[in-house]
Amino acid sequence: MSSDPTHSELPDQLRRKLLLGLAAAPFVGLASGLTAGRAFADVPATSVVNTTGLAVTDTEVTVGILHSVTGTMAISETGSVEAEKLAISQINEAGGVLGRKIKFIQEDGASDWPTFAEKAKKLLVNDHCAAVMGCWTSASRKAVLPVFEQYNGMLYYPTFYEGLEQSKNVIYTGQEATQQIIAGLDWVNKTKGAKSFYLLGSDYIWPRTSNKIARKHIENHLTGCKVLGEEYFPLGHTQFNSVINKIKLAKPDVIYAIIVGGSNVAFYKQLKAAGIDLSKQTLLTISVTEDEIDGIGGENIAGAFACMKYFQSLDNPNNKGFVSAFKKMWGEKTVIGDVTQAAYLGPWLWKLTVEKAGSFDIDKIAAASPGVEFKGAPEGYVRIHENHHLWSKTRVGKALASGQYELVYETADLVEPNPFPKGYQ
Amino acid sequence: MFYGFSITDLTSIFVMQGFAGLILFSVYVLMALGLAIIFGQMGVINMAHGEFMILGAYMTYLTSQLFLTFVPVLFPVYFFVAMIIAFCASGALGMLVEWAMIRHLYKRPLDTLLATWGLSLILQQAYRSVFGAREVGVELPEWMMGSLQVTDGIEVQINGLFVMTLTLGITVAVGYVMYWSRWGRQVRAVMQNRVMAGAVGIDTEKVDRYTFALGCGIAGVAGSAFTMIGSTGPTAGQLYIVDTFLIVVFGGAQSLLGTILSAFSISQTDSTLEFFLSGSTAKVLTLLGVVFILMLRPQGLFVLKIRK
Numbered sequence: 149m150s151s152d153p154t155h156s157e158l159p160d161q162l163r164r165k166l167l168l169g170l171a172a173a174p175f176v177g178l179a180s181g182l183t184a185g186r187a188f189a190d191v192p193a194t195s196v197v198n199t200t201g202l203a204v205t206d207t208e209v210t211v212g213i214l215h216s217v218t219g220t221m222a223i224s225e226t227g228s229v230e231a232e233k234l235a236i237s238q239i240n241e242a243g244g245v246l247g248r249k250i251k252f253i254q255e256d257g258a259s260d261w262p263t264f265a266e267k268a269k270k271l272l273v274n275d276h277c278a279a280v281m282g283c284w285t286s287a288s289r290k291a292v293l294p295v296f297e298q299y300n301g302m303l304y305y306p307t308f309y310e311g312l313e314q315s316k317n318v319i320y321t322g323q324e325a326t327q328q329i330i331a332g333l334d335w336v337n338k339t340k341g342a343k344s345f346y347l348l349g350s351d352y353i354w355p356r357t358s359n360k361i362a363r364k365h366i367e368n369h370l371t372g373c374k375v376l377g378e379e380y381f382p383l384g385h386t387q388f389n390s391v392i393n394k395i396k397l398a399k400p401d402v403i404y405a406i407i408v409g410g411s412n413v414a415f416y417k418q419l420k421a422a423g424i425d426l427s428k429q430t431l432l433t434i435s436v437t438e439d440e441i442d443g444i445g446g447e448n449i450a451g452a453f454a455c456m457k458y459f460q461s462l463d464n465p466n467n468k469g470f471v472s473a474f475k476k477m478w479g480e481k482t483v484i485g486d487v488t489q490a491a492y493l494g495p496w497l498w499k500l501t502v503e504k505a506g507s508f509d510i511d512k513i514a515a516a517s518p519g520v521e522f523k524g525a526p527e528g529y530v531r532i533h534e535n536h537h538l539w540s541k542t543r544v545g546k547a548l549a550s551g552q553y554e555l556v557y558e559t560a561d562l563v564e565p566n567p568f569p570k571g572y573q
Numbered sequence: 574m575f576y577g578f579s580i581t582d583l584t585s586i587f588v589m590q591g592f593a594g595l596i597l598f599s600v601y602v603l604m605a606l607g608l609a610i611i612f613g614q615m616g617v618i619n620m621a622h623g624e625f626m627i628l629g630a631y632m633t634y635l636t637s638q639l640f641l642t643f644v645p646v647l648f649p650v651y652f653f654v655a656m657i658i659a660f661c662a663s664g665a666l667g668m669l670v671e672w673a674m675i676r677h678l679y680k681r682p683l684d685t686l687l688a689t690w691g692l693s694l695i696l697q698q699a700y701r702s703v704f705g706a707r708e709v710g711v712e713l714p715e716w717m718m719g720s721l722q723v724t725d726g727i728e729v730q731i732n733g734l735f736v737m738t739l740t741l742g743i744t745v746a747v748g749y750v751m752y753w754s755r756w757g758r759q760v761r762a763v764m765q766n767r768v769m770a771g772a773v774g775i776d777t778e779k780v781d782r783y784t785f786a787l788g789c790g791i792a793g794v795a796g797s798a799f800t801m802i803g804s805t806g807p808t809a810g811q812l813y814i815v816d817t818f819l820i821v822v823f824g825g826a827q828s829l830l831g832t833i834l835s836a837f838s839i840s841q842t843d844s845t846l847e848f849f850l851s852g853s854t855a856k857v858l859t860l861l862g863v864v865f866i867l868m869l870r871p872q873g874l875f876v877l878k879i880r881k
Contacts, residue, residue: 218698220808222706351853381852384812386803387600389593389733390847390855397586410812413708413804421730421802423720443708443804447718 191247197507200300203276204508209248211236211495212255212271214282214292219259220409225284227439228306228491229254230478232281235495238473245499246508253277261291268292272299278508279304281494284487286310286353293318300510304494307487308434308456310357311567316514319497320537322490323457324567325358328434330365331542332455335557336402337370340430344376346400348391348407348415351380355406358434361572362404368571376400381407386414392422403431412440416448426451426547437485438551446551456486458527459545459553470526483551489526496522497532529562537565585726594844596733599740600802601836603795604813605820606747609832611788612821614751614764615781617675618686621693622817623810625789628666628696629659629796630805631704634711641712649714656739656797663793664786671785676778693810700807708806717801732801739798743791748829750787760784764827823863825873835874839863 194206203210213232215225236250244250253275255267264283271277272295279302283289286309296303296317303318311324336342345366349355359378366373376398379391395403407415412435419426431452438460441449460471460483470492474484497520502508505516520532531539539562545553604626611619619625636655640648670692678685717735720728751757762770763780771777796810803809824835839859846855867873 217706218701220811222701223708223806223808226706379851382856385852385856386799386812387597387843387847389596389730390590390844391852393586393590393593394848396589397582410708410804410806410809414802417732417802418730420718421720421732423722423728423730439707441710443710443806445710445712447712 192506197246198278198509199507200509200511201276202278202508202510204248204278207248208251209245209278209508210251210253210275211498212253212275212277212280212282214255214257214264214267214271214280215284216257216259216288217254218256221257221259221284221288223409223443224439224487225257227482227485227488228281228284230482231306231474231484231488231492232495234474234477235492237477239495239499245502246506250495257282257288261287264288265291265295268295268301268303269299272296272301277301278502279498279513281306281491281498283307289313289318302498302510302513304498306491306494308490310354311569312357312573314535314537314567316536317510318536319494319517319532320565320567321493321497322487322538323540323542324537324565325354325361326566326569326572327457327537327540327542327563328455329358329362330369331559331563332432332434332453332544333362333365333370335455335544336430336432336453337373339557340401342401342430343373344398344400345373345402345404346376346395346398347378348403348405349378349380350383350385350406350408350411352383355408355435356380358406359404361569364572381411383409383411385411388415388418389422392419392424396422396424401430403429405431405433406435407433408435410443412436413444416444416452420448432544436547437487438483438553439485439488441547441551442483446547446549449547450549452547453556454545454547454553456543456545456553457540458486458489459543459555460484461545461552461554462527462543463555464526464528466524466528467526493522493525493530493538496524497530501532531562533565535565535567537567539564581726585724588727589729590844590848592729592733594841596730596736597840597844598837599733599737600799601816601820601840602744602833603736603740603798604817605824605832605836606743606829607788607790607792607795608817608821609788609824609829610747610751610791611785612818613827613829613832614760615784615788616682616764617679617785618682618689619788620686620690620814621670621696621810622792623812623814624693624696624700625663625667625792625810626796626799626813627700627805627807627810628663629656629793630711630800630809631700631709632659632662632793633797633800634704634709634805637712649716652714652717652797656794659793659797660790661793663796664790667789668782668786670789671782675785676781679781697807697810704807706807708804708809711800711805713801735801736798739794743794744833747791751829756780756783819860819863823867823873825875828873828875831873831875 194204198204215229216222236252240249257264271280281304283305284307289305304321305318306321308322308328347359349359363375366375434455436454501513501517501520505512517532518534522530533539542559542563544557546556548554608622611617633655636651636658640651674688717732720730723729759775759780763777767777820836821832824831843859846858
């Protein structure tokens with residue numbers, strides 16, 4: 149450092165420039181405001197679109213990104229961060245929101261739920277973010293929810309989750325449990341003639357709630373079907389040989405697996421090693437996206453079925469554009485899973501809602517959200533429901549050795565989100 | 574639960590279940606051996622043990638990539654090379670860590686707990702920065718996947734056999750080095766009485782360094798082997814650390830034989846309970862059992878009799 153004088157001087161120069169810039173800022177703001185007013189007559193005045201003191205200027209609007217980029221959950225949340233940044237840059241290229249470019253402030257939740265709450269407060273109270281794209285696990289969402297409700301913020305939450313929640317201050321861009329479970333079970337019952345099921349899951353709220361819904365559906369709504377076993381494993385469990393033997397003994401038509409994280413890798417590797425051939429034994433999962441297959445290895449899971457709303461291989465023009473833009477920005481080797489796509493919807497839905505409401509105000513956005521449609525979604529057309537979840541299709545894909553899914557079924561219509569399903573609780 | 578099954582069905586399930594228990598036993602021994610040396614022999618509470626294992630796993634991943642790119646013909650045997658590289662890499666890192674950090678803390682064993690915990694966080698973030706936050710998939714050669722058909726109902730997993738053989742080999746090697754070689758005698762002498770060992774001319778610093786490196790190297794090999802059955806990600810080491818300490822402490826920290834017996838009893842209880850009950854319940858019951866026995870025998874299953 150010291151041998152190179154220009155380097156050590158740089159911070160000083162920078163500081164000076166910054167100070168100059170700051171001093172000049174009021175004038176620049178005035179000038180650009182004037183020119184902007186003349187050049188783009190359709191850009192509404194800030195005083196009109198922002199009545200509650202959000203971080204909105206004549207040229208810029210600030211949003212927050214709040215995910216874990218360190219800690220255990222970084223594995224899963226990285227894709228969401230990438231998708232949100234891509235969406236923001238695309239929106240900016242297309243002219244921004246109400247004539248304002250989106251600037252984002254990224255905070256790290258560090259896989260720690262209190263940290264999420266603290267950072268959420270910082271984004272809302274100090275930075276006055278007009279919206280926050282973030283959270284991944286239910287635990288982190290539950291931690292930030294009171295903060296968003298207290299300080300009246302707007303959260304776009306991307307993950308498929310267990311349901312049983314609805315808030316004015318959250319838009320859920322992933323599926324709630326019934327959207328992911330019921331259509332998949334119906335499909336496997338109809339096309340594979342499956343009558344008996346073995347339910348597996350990691351031991352926390354999402355798999356347990358999901359399996360509860362699955363069990364109710366199997367026992368009450370599918371004729372002649374039964375559940376042969378239901379088991380949970382601590383998070384991080386790596387030894388599945390005993391349960392695999394049990395499954396061999398029970399001979400279920402379908403293994404229904406909701407195992408997450410590192411356990412997933414162990415489970416599928418050991419399943420394969422134990423000689424369970426997924427081309428003969430039907431396995432349906434709702435927890436393995438293309439992201440997870442990267443770690444599991446395509447050859448270990450080929451033949452399994454996954455029930456999601458999005459697969460990277462979907463064949464439609466929106467998705468082709470999305471995949472190529474994503475790869476251009478983040479590298480050829482990256483894969484895109486269900487949640488990554490749902491995260492991509494967040495900024496777009498927010499932009500469309502703001503434009504519909506003609507305002508950045510949180511209350512107006514919350515009120516305007518129901519009915520907002522996004523025709524350019526990679527998964528196809530989506531629409532926001534009264535309950536702030538999305539109408540979207542349910543799809544079943546078959547895992548290929550290449551690590552991709554091949555679409556084998558999709559519902560004819562959009563499935564209605566139902567976070568508080570009657571008869572399933 | 575056994576109603577309506579034929580005798581042959583049941584026999585084969587029980588054989589396979591016994592085999593599942595043995596695999597778990599081998600996995601536990603392999604996990605715990607490195608720590609048994611570091612914690613048991615040296616008294617260093619190494620919280621970064623899992624991260625040394627994951628270094629081995631990443632080395633295996635890199636080796637597989639290298640073989641795929643440059644010598645795809647030799648891919649079927651890359652795993653053996655990978656294990657050697659894993660041993661060397663983790664051992665070398667262990668040596669560095671001992672020199673830079675551990676040797677200053679021998680007189681403050683509780684501080685090694687904090688220091689190595691910090692080290693584990695640093696290593697996790699380093700893996701994340703170098704290899705990315707996502708898990709990497711380690712591809713296995715074709716011959717290591719699938720299972721051997723012994724009879725109609727009985728199938729034996731090849732990677733399970735592989736882990737068992739490896740564990741046996743490493744255990745015998747470690748046992749030989751620690752109990753029958755000149756160097757092993759020096760290690761035990763230093764651990765029992767550092768001052769006296771120094772007085773009779775043993776270079777205690779050198780012995781410490783190589784012992785620590787050996788423990789870390791074995792962790793690396795274990796990590797390499799576990800790419801067959803588990804995940805390889807920046808924080809995957811955390812999955813193993815609790816079980817590893819449990820086994821070493823339960824076995825009686827200073828005894829290698831204790832470690833092996835403790836791994837055996839825990840793995841058998843675990844896999845039998847898991848078969849009859851569910852995964853989470855089995856874990857809870859096993860841990861309760863361990864707590865109960867440790868209340869009766871705080872020193873663990875086996876104790877080395879030495880004059881203090």
